[in-house]
Amino acid sequence: MHIEYVASYTNRDLPIFYKLTAFWAGQAGSLLLWSLVLSGYSFAVTIRYRNSHQELMPWATVVAMVTQVFFLSLNLWSANPFQELVTVHANGALTAFTAADGRGLNPLLQHPAMIIHPPTLFMGYVGFAIPFAFAIAALISGRLNDDWIKMSRRWTLFAWMFQSAGIMLGGWWAYVELGWGGYWAWDPVENASLMPWITGTAFLHSVMIQEKKNMFKVWNVSLIVATYLLCIFGTFLTRSGVVSSVHAFAKGSIGKFFVTFILLALGVSVWLVLKRLPQLKTESHLDSALSRESSFLFNNLVLLVSCFAVLWGTVFPVLSEAVTGEKIVVGAPFFNKVNVPIALFLLFLTGAGPLFAWRKTSLASLKKAFLYPSVIALVGGGLIAAFLTRHVYGVISFTLSIFVGAVVLIEFVKGTRARMRANAEHPTVALKNLIWKNKRRYGGYIVHFAMVVIFVGITGSIFNFETKVEAGIGERFRVKDYEVVCQNISFEDTPNYQTQFAVLDVYQDADRVAHMKPEYRFYKASQQPSTEVALHKSLKEDLYVVFAGLDDSQRKAVLQIYVNPLVTWLWIGSEILVLGTLICLLPAYQEDRQETKILAKEKAREKV
Amino acid sequence: MKKYRGAWTTVAIWGFLSLVPLQDLSSQGGSSHSTKLTGKEAQRFNALSEELICQCGCNLVLGQCGHINCPSAIPMRNMIETMILGGQSDQEVLNYFMNEYRFRDHPPVGKAILSQPATEGFDLVAWIMPFVLFAVSAFVTVYLVLRFSRRTGVPSPVSAAPLAEDDYQKRIEDELKRTE
Numbered sequence: 067m068h069i070e071y072v073a074s075y076t077n078r079d080l081p082i083f084y085k086l087t088a089f090w091a092g093q094a095g096s097l098l099l100w101s102l103v104l105s106g107y108s109f110a111v112t113i114r115y116r117n118s119h120q121e122l123m124p125w126a127t128v129v130a131m132v133t134q135v136f137f138l139s140l141n142l143w144s145a146n147p148f149q150e151l152v153t154v155h156a157n158g159a160l161t162a163f164t165a166a167d168g169r170g171l172n173p174l175l176q177h178p179a180m181i182i183h184p185p186t187l188f189m190g191y192v193g194f195a196i197p198f199a200f201a202i203a204a205l206i207s208g209r210l211n212d213d214w215i216k217m218s219r220r221w222t223l224f225a226w227m228f229q230s231a232g233i234m235l236g237g238w239w240a241y242v243e244l245g246w247g248g249y250w251a252w253d254p255v256e257n258a259s260l261m262p263w264i265t266g267t268a269f270l271h272s273v274m275i276q277e278k279k280n281m282f283k284v285w286n287v288s289l290i291v292a293t294y295l296l297c298i299f300g301t302f303l304t305r306s307g308v309v310s311s312v313h314a315f316a317k318g319s320i321g322k323f324f325v326t327f328i329l330l331a332l333g334v335s336v337w338l339v340l341k342r343l344p345q346l347k348t349e350s351h352l353d354s355a356l357s358r359e360s361s362f363l364f365n366n367l368v369l370l371v372s373c374f375a376v377l378w379g380t381v382f383p384v385l386s387e388a389v390t391g392e393k394i395v396v397g398a399p400f401f402n403k404v405n406v407p408i409a410l411f412l413l414f415l416t417g418a419g420p421l422f423a424w425r426k427t428s429l430a431s432l433k434k435a436f437l438y439p440s441v442i443a444l445v446g447g448g449l450i451a452a453f454l455t456r457h458v459y460g461v462i463s464f465t466l467s468i469f470v471g472a473v474v475l476i477e478f479v480k481g482t483r484a485r486m487r488a489n490a491e492h493p494t495v496a497l498k499n500l501i502w503k504n505k506r507r508y509g510g511y512i513v514h515f516a517m518v519v520i521f522v523g524i525t526g527s528i529f530n531f532e533t534k535v536e537a538g539i540g541e542r543f544r545v546k547d548y549e550v551v552c553q554n555i556s557f558e559d560t561p562n563y564q565t566q567f568a569v570l571d572v573y574q575d576a577d578r579v580a581h582m583k584p585e586y587r588f589y590k591a592s593q594q595p596s597t598e599v600a601l602h603k604s605l606k607e608d609l610y611v612v613f614a615g616l617d618d619s620q621r622k623a624v625l626q627i628y629v630n631p632l633v634t635w636l637w638i639g640s641e642i643l644v645l646g647t648l649i650c651l652l653p654a655y656q657e658d659r660q661e662t663k664i665l666a667k668e669k670a671r672e673k674v
Numbered sequence: 675m676k677k678y679r680g681a682w683t684t685v686a687i688w689g690f691l692s693l694v695p696l697q698d699l700s701s702q703g704g705s706s707h708s709t710k711l712t713g714k715e716a717q718r719f720n721a722l723s724e725e726l727i728c729q730c731g732c733n734l735v736l737g738q739c740g741h742i743n744c745p746s747a748i749p750m751r752n753m754i755e756t757m758i759l760g761g762q763s764d765q766e767v768l769n770y771f772m773n774e775y776r777f778r779d780h781p782p783v784g785k786a787i788l789s790q791p792a793t794e795g796f797d798l799v800a801w802i803m804p805f806v807l808f809a810v811s812a813f814v815t816v817y818l819v820l821r822f823s824r825r826t827g828v829p830s831p832v833s834a835a836p837l838a839e840d841d842y843q844k845r846i847e848d849e850l851k852r853t854e
Binding site: 351360371386390393397403597614615 | 724725727733734735738739740743785786787788789790791792795796797800801803804807808811812815818819820822823
């Protein structure tokens, strides 16, 4: 091996999958992955619009390529992945050399999630560069009609889907690999991925107001610019080391490249918006303060405050150190305290928003629309408070989840029943057709339902339980409802690592429900230890076992055991979210109008 | 419609059953790393573990650091346990850690061992700003909604090119209104 990057992140005994995925294990590789994904996106966009949007496409291509040039410049001048291994002699001369083996991949990255998590997340990050390119192209060319919005929506949704999946895969990786029993720690890297997701979500909602009412053009351009800049800023945060200390920023050159590019992109975007302001001014108005449009504005408000809270908490240590000279940490407790109330308000809007009609909603119809979901939620919330928990946020979260779930369910039931009556369809056929013939609306509802499932999963953390147990071979112990028997403690040697592990049988009501093997591995090349968590998953809860090593007598396994309720709901919710987004992404059904006519005809006949 | 009533009942039963696993969670509660601490002491231990950041470089709160044989988390946890058993207050425990770690790093750790900003001095800004922004932007949003909705004289065009799906949905909703 004579390439420094290869020697730093691989070794000869590393399995082939991890040899390939070591591509994005380090800084230079991650930046190269940005360029690679952006090339793919640019290629796809160019092919897709090769015969259309002739005024926008040349400028959009230029904007995408400016981003490309920036990232390739970083690879050329700041983080070169093709740097050769060299020896520095006393006289300053450099001699290239070949290493017999590499230092190996960080054990934490040797996990299946790490094969797909970074590319998925990058598909999201980089994907947001495409709608940004369309927006800037529209501003430069002066073609500020609906074209760029229509082109952007699908690409934004596509990027948003990958960003969501990437975030969740990152959470899953943290959960099964880091061994602390959780999936989200409000780490700056996690926050960096969340921020553009939040503004992207805001854009996907507010863009509908422009589509329907030709309003909020400046707002939409600003949102997509913010999303793009947050993607770059996120990469800057994670790559410059600025968050760990303001002093780290000055040490490397990469931070300066990022700051210059972000300021330039921001300056050009603001200048273009100001230049085109007369054309971006709204000519129409809201028909009523009680309307879907207004609810979307409040949704945008809450999303942006949430994004600010995350950004603020992430950069505050830098700000504080610059002002007071003293280093502080803004950790998970801050983010939880600030973001939980905001997230709950957002959850409420997820359910309330669809109850408002476009243009205008009368108070009477609003009361009617709120009635059933509210009653169901209050009854459900009351039962939860009476029998399950008195945790205030927990009760509110479960109650709101029931409210949103009821809203979505009622929408599906009403639509399905209408189709059943009109077309005499079987419920499953009616439901399928309902979704299929209006993918955007019902795909959106599925995404909202996915958020409910995710919130239920997150709220389950209020019931988390953990304990530490020392167990020898043949010993039996109890953790909550589980009876655990330590069947064996053993050792194994593989070419890549040595492992020490416990073999556990888990019983519930005398039935064996799981056979677990938590491991403590020591990777030979990198000389680093790592845990392999053993998991027994169910809809109700996860039994999560970490092998922390042997006790002082070297005869007993030290096991850190967690019982984490409802975590599986989080992963199921993520899958539903991707499914809903995919449905939204499918092309609209061309025979909608014909279908509507049939429905109306059938209804008229039924009335007679 | 009668022939499909069974299908709706099935959906309702399944919907109810999906909530059943939630019912027996009420017995679950808090936790502790320590075996010597019980009741309120264990709760204090857990709360203090959330107040402090592990100094091994993981940047996680002490309660979350899952490093095997962590050179920082283990002595910190032991010290918290000793101080709780020794009858010291939460603030005394936090003060101890702030003083203990003040000169161990450059720039000095001091307050950086706490997991969240203090509620005094410049750090107070960290807590206030999100809520100030929320209040200001809520005010601006309400103002904009009222201002835009009070404008008169300008027609409210639907979209320049209405979507086929909107048309379909509007008709479905009209149908539903008529049947309700």
